[in-house]
Amino acid sequence: MEAGGGQPRIIVGVDGSAASVQALRTARALAGPLDAAVEAWACWDVPAGFGIYLAVGIEGFEVAAKQALRQALADAFGSPVPPEVRGRLLRGSAAHLLIGGSREAALLIVGRHGHAGFVPGSVSSACVSHAHCPVLVVPVRADASDGGR
16 A cells, blocks of 8 residues: 555554564565655553653653664664655554554564563554554564674
């Protein structure tokens, strides 16, 4: 599917985990043959039970997500980030936002295990079950500790 009748896009869920860095690399490898743009989505929200932080401010959660996105892009591609890859910072549940975004995507890519949830693979499982486009779940490669490049 093409977003808005233009270039197809691949959405990648990014949380800074090794799996999401590998998902970014996979998306870039597929973007060329699909003539697609890559959008790296970092989703953040105030976790349940953190109501006290609302009085102090929520900026820390947003800043942490922004840093995780920047670091994941740097880990995946170095500098500069390829021009076909854009980062987006969104507030809300990662699973909910990624599933919503899948309505306008050609492909949704997520890592098998990330940092976002308390249940390993919960975001990827939700995306596989409810996305509106094909979903690719990327595991962490055994050689990811050496940069995986």
